[in-house]
Amino acid sequence: MTETAATEQTDPREAASDAQTDGTTAGGAPVRKSTWTPTQNLARILWMFFGPLLWSLLPFARPTLLRAFGATVGKGCRFGPAVQVAIPWNLDIGDRVSVRSHAILYALGPVKIGSRSTLDHKAHLCAGTHDASDPGFPLVRSPITVGSDCLLGVDSFVAPGVTVGDGATLLPRASAHRDVPPGATVRGNPARVVEGAGAVDGVPA
Numbered sequence: 001m002t003e004t005a006a007t008e009q010t011d012p013r014e015a016a017s018d019a020q021t022d023g024t025t026a027g028g029a030p031v032r033k034s035t036w037t038p039t040q041n042l043a044r045i046l047w048m049f050f051g052p053l054l055w056s057l058l059p060f061a062r063p064t065l066l067r068a069f070g071a072t073v074g075k076g077c078r079f080g081p082a083v084q085v086a087i088p089w090n091l092d093i094g095d096r097v098s099v100r101s102h103a104i105l106y107a108l109g110p111v112k113i114g115s116r117s118t119l120d121h122k123a124h125l126c127a128g129t130h131d132a133s134d135p136g137f138p139l140v141r142s143p144i145t146v147g148s149d150c151l152l153g154v155d156s157f158v159a160p161g162v163t164v165g166d167g168a169t170l171l172p173r174a175s176a177h178r179d180v181p182p183g184a185t186v187r188g189n190p191a192r193v194v195e196g197a198g199a200v201d202g203v204p205a
Contacts, residue, residue, distance in 0.1 A: 035139055043069065047088060056081075066091060074115060090127070094148065099123075109141030114148030114166065123152040123170075129160045147182065157189075168196075 036044065047069055054065050062079040070089025077093055080101035085091070090107035094115030103119045105111060108128030119125070127144045130137045144158055147166035152158065156170040164170070165182030175189040184196035 043089070044087070047085075051085070051088075055083075066093075080121075086128075108139065109160065110143040111146075112144070113146045114150065116148055117146055117150040117152070119146075119152045120154045120156070120172075122155040124155075124157045125152075126158065127160055 051065070051069070055062060058065065059079075059081070062083075063073045063077050066073050066079075066085070066088050071091035071093065073091070073093045074095035074097065076096040077098070079099045080103070082102045083099055084102075084104045085107065086105070087107045090110050091105060092110065092112040094113060094117070096116050097113050098118045099105070100119060100121045100123075102122045104122070104124040104126070106124065106126045106128055111125055111127050113119070113125075125144050125146070127142060129140050129142065131140050140160065142160035144160065145163040146152065146158065147164055147168065149167045150164050151169045152164070153170050153172040153174065155173045157173075157175040158164060158170070159175070159177040162176050162179055164176065164180045165184065167183045168180045169185040170176060170180070170191065171185065171187035171194075173189070174187045174191040176186060176191045178190070180186055180191070181193065181196065184193045186193050
């Protein structure tokens with residue numbers, strides 16, 4: 001079976017979101033200009049075309065491939081098949097991190113993952129959204145930080161701007177839209193603390 005490779009996933013809405021508004025046209029429609037520099041656009045094109053092929057053909061070299069595109073990747077990291085990565089140069093990954101199959105690293109903004117953390121099957125870090133209050137719907141690239149010794153369970157989700165504290169656990173399908181305290185275990189959507197700090201009050205995360 002051929003592996004589906006890591007790459008940026010682009011649809012028409014995302015393509016439109018890559019531009020920011022810069023005034024309006026004569027008809028009142030927002031004028032857009034790219035949020036990416038020419039160098040970044042060239043790197044995105046190279047990643048889109050060559051990343052998938054190399055990810056599939058050279059599974060042992062996936063950390064090296066990410067580093068070649070500007071990511072910081074520590075020692076002993078492992079990446080499964082079909083991991084989706086957008087903007088690899090925004091990744092800062094510690095030592096012995098495990099990113100399992102079909103996980104999504106949507107690193108439009110900076111994404112930092114601490115050492116010895118695990119992102120399970122289909123875990124999703126989403127460091128990009130849009131400002132719905134602006135008619136131009138501009139791209140917002142809010143950073144995500146996942147601490148050391150964390151476990152992000154199957155199909156879990158971390159929203160833009162969220163910090164997951166050291167040693168925290170997101171149970172399967174948990175969706176963290178607020179910071180998760182260190183050592184806490186959260187579940188549900190929105191995620192609520194069920195063990196550790198904040199568990200008594202059921203603090204949403």
